Amino acid sequence: MRDQFLLNxxxxxxxxxxxxxxxxPVFQEYQRLQLAMERDPVQFIMVKxxxxxxxxxxxxxxxxxxxxDDLVYTPNPTFAINIVANSxxxxxxxxxxxxxxxxxxxxxxxxxxxxKSGAKYVRQPITLPLQTKEQxxxxxxxxxxxxxxAIFISQITSSTALIFPVAEICREAKKRGLLTIVDGAxxxxxxxxxxSGMEADIYTGACHKWMMTPKGSSFLxxxxxxxxxxxxxxxxxxxxxxxxxxxxxxxHHQFNGTRDFTAYLTIPKAISxxxxxxxxxxxxxxxxxxxxxIGRFCELLETQPLAPVTDEFFGQMASFPIRTSxxxxxxxxxxxxxxxxxxxxxxxxxxxxxxxxxxxxxxxDLDKLYEAVKELKATNKL
Numbered sequence: 001m002r003d004q005f006l007l008n009x010x011x012x013x014x015x016x017x018x019x020x021x022x023x024x025p026v027f028q029e030y031q032r033l034q035l036a037m038e039r040d041p042v043q044f045i046m047v048k049x050x051x052x053x054x055x056x057x058x059x060x061x062x063x064x065x066x067x068x069d070d071l072v073y074t075p076n077p078t079f080a081i082n083i084v085a086n087s088x089x090x091x092x093x094x095x096x097x098x099x100x101x102x103x104x105x106x107x108x109x110x111x112x113x114x115x116k117s118g119a120k121y122v123r124q125p126i127t128l129p130l131q132t133k134e135q136x137x138x139x140x141x142x143x144x145x146x147x148x149x150a151i152f153i154s155q156i157t158s159s160t161a162l163i164f165p166v167a168e169i170c171r172e173a174k175k176r177g178l179l180t181i182v183d184g185a186x187x188x189x190x191x192x193x194x195x196s197g198m199e200a201d202i203y204t205g206a207c208h209k210w211m212m213t214p215k216g217s218s219f220l221x222x223x224x225x226x227x228x229x230x231x232x233x234x235x236x237x238x239x240x241x242x243x244x245x246x247x248x249x250x251x252h253h254q255f256n257g258t259r260d261f262t263a264y265l266t267i268p269k270a271i272s273x274x275x276x277x278x279x280x281x282x283x284x285x286x287x288x289x290x291x292x293x294i295g296r297f298c299e300l301l302e303t304q305p306l307a308p309v310t311d312e313f314f315g316q317m318a319s320f321p322i323r324t325s326x327x328x329x330x331x332x333x334x335x336x337x338x339x340x341x342x343x344x345x346x347x348x349x350x351x352x353x354x355x356x357x358x359x360x361x362x363x364x365d366l367d368k369l370y371e372a373v374k375e376l377k378a379t380n381k382l
Contacts, residue, residue: 001282001359011335012365014342017161017186017317017356020209029269030214033262045258050245052265053254059268060207060219064188066195069246070227071219072253073264077185078105079233080204080220081152083253084181085113087231092118094149097178099140100125100348103158106183110152119149130307133165140169150179156186159347160306161317161354163191170199179226185209185218189274190283190315195221202226208263210316210358213270217263222249232256277359286316286357293355293366294318300374301353317356319345324382327351333381338372 004023007013013021022030037044044052053073061068074080090096096110100123110121124143130136140153151173155166170180181202187193190210195203203221207213222230227249232239238251245251273279291309298304303321307313324330324344331344345352355369376382 001277005360007360010339012338012340012368014340014355014357014361014365014369016358017158017209017354018343019215020206020212021358022214023212023270023273025273026212026266026270027214030262030266033265034260037260037262049255049261053261056265056267059271063271064193064195064205064221065197066221067224069250070195070224071221072250073261074204074218074220074253075216076208076218077183077204077206078109080218081106081109081181081183083220083230083233084202084204084222085109086233087229088113088150088179090114090117090119090149093147094119095122095145095147096120096150096152097122097124097140097143097148098152099123099154099164101157101160101162102152102154103183103185104347106152106154120147122148128160128306129304130162130313132308133168133312136165137168137172141172144176148176148178150181152181152183154183154185156184156190156315156317158186159319159345159350159352159354161314161319161352161356162307163313163315166200167198170201174199186315186317189270189279192280207267207270211267211270212273213266214263217267220253282359283316286359286361287311287314289361289363289366290314290316290318290355290357293363293370296370297353297373300370300377316358317354319352319354322351322353322382324351330376330382333376334369334372338368340369340372342369 005021006027007021057068057071061071114121122143124140126139153166153169156163166182173180180200182200184203184205186209188205188207188211201223205219207217208215232252234256236256238255241251291314294305294309297320301320301322327344327346334340334342343354
């Protein structure tokens, strides 16, 4: 599979989780679509664009098991959560319950809208390492109060790479009458996603990560009964549309000014590429490689796994606390001195080294990382 990707062969790429990477057939489809748009931009954008996007949404809806009209495309999950946070009627004293392990851009989004409204963003501390799913749930619900209005939570976290029991949280939140908003940036094509079965009210995921589409293609899913509450972040022709569709949700959010939306249109090609290459088996092989190496990296870094090493908590990524005085210098050293692309991420008082694995990676890649970290540790360069 290594030859199927455009990645620099001189770099050991262990950071698929940040921005993904396009396989050649998907990128070729992207370029074909861009060329078609440039050859006749008016027809492509104004006449055919709505149908092109609808066909893409239908393919994605089948893949993640939801109605295509419950999806709108966004450039990234941060954009999607801005739509949601901007639409909530937050009042002083309202609380958004989350964890202290969320993605930084999302924390900042909720901080902004809560500070503006007088609401409170509750980052409930989660004890690491996790021992059981039940322990996580107990920790999380300690943050609940009578003022809690909504839940916001990642299904797979960025810094710790852990899978959280989101389905259980959504079920419990429903019993308590709470809105559930899930950040699934890392989920589509990483672990199976069934939106109809999850019971999340609102869900956002990236297609440009593990689905391997071009950068800037993500989605926002909103249950039908809540769609009318979603205010357009950008007001454009879809508001009071001259030719409204059957969905105000689509009209208000899908087309908001001139932009290259061809990345969205590659999603069917990405799905067919995965089907042709038995991608769930590829994912299983990658998970095995991830888990097989966790123990020795923990031993090297004198730490322990962040959770039991099972598919319940780990997908195609693993993170390790690492003691370093300068995370950015360490990241630069790994890239400049060892040609290894890997994130070194500060999160609160901790710093995490995270490897993520896809079809083109093998044991040699993780061996190279191991030897590089071992050398840096031995020479006091961490």
